[in-house]
Amino acid sequence: MIQNTQKFLMIVMFLAVMILVACDSTGTEDNRVITLSVAGSLTPVIAEVEDAFYETDPDFEIRINYGSSGSLKQQILQGAEVDLFFFASLEHMEGLKEENLVEDDLLVYPLENRLMLITPKGQDLVQDFEDLLTEKIQRVAIGEPDSVPAGAYARESLMDYGVYEEIKESMIFGKDVRQVLTWVESGNVDAGLVFETDALSSENIRNVMPAHPDSHSAIRYPLGILKNTENIEEARILMDFLLGEEAKEIFESYGFTVNTDRQDVVQ
DSSP states (O other): OOHHHHHHHHHHHHHHHHHHHHHHHHHHHHSEEEEEEEEEEEEHHHHHHHHHHHOOTTEEEEEEEOHHHHHHHHHHHHOOOOOOEEEEEEEHHHHHHHHTEEEEEEEEEEEEEEEEEEETTTTSOOOOOOGGTTTTTTOOEETTTTTHHHHHHHHHHHHTOOOOHHHHHGGGEEESSSHHHHHHHHTSSSSSEEEEHHHHSSSSEEEEEOGGGSSSSEEEEEEETTTOOOHHHHHHHHHHHHHHHHHHHHHHHOEEEOOOOOOOOOO
């Protein structure tokens, strides 16, 4: 009798475990997971776009990895499992193409931006780029030029305005454009260069002037699907949403210029 009872309990426990495993497997299949690597300058707007996407497709799970485009590129080159990328630099996208990781028909350039010279709120020592040469300006911040697109554009612009060589010894380099913005907001630096969209997101800085577009390379944001993705269908769905009208309105509300002559990659 005891042996029969023990066998019965073992069978019940086995069935319970199998049910739990089946439920877990079903949950994984129902929630489609996709990984998106996003430039730091897109952080607030992508968060809002993500919320809008979930309203249309709640079964998706989007894992977003934010960082400088340079660091994100390196992660992908080192084998990070990423389905899509949204960079702030054509240069870092080209680095992926050189390694044959991106196909042209899965690559679009939907956003454009501008570069803005900013100072802490209430500080009026800087009225143009030449004022960065004055003695009262001790620290100027830009992103790390080799890894942060905003920093690369900033260096180009400062060189074009003829001030880079004279101020480079007093410059401070941020790990991403958001760090540069934080330094200016806090008054830890006297001036900085960030994307216009980052400047518009803050009430604690003063917009001095935009850099002339001819002073630096065109600021375009490449969005692409990686060749080695195992979630091509899901990647296309997400890309289509990012290129759609609802996302366009959100991007424009943050100050981005949206390229309407986009290539539609969803077949």
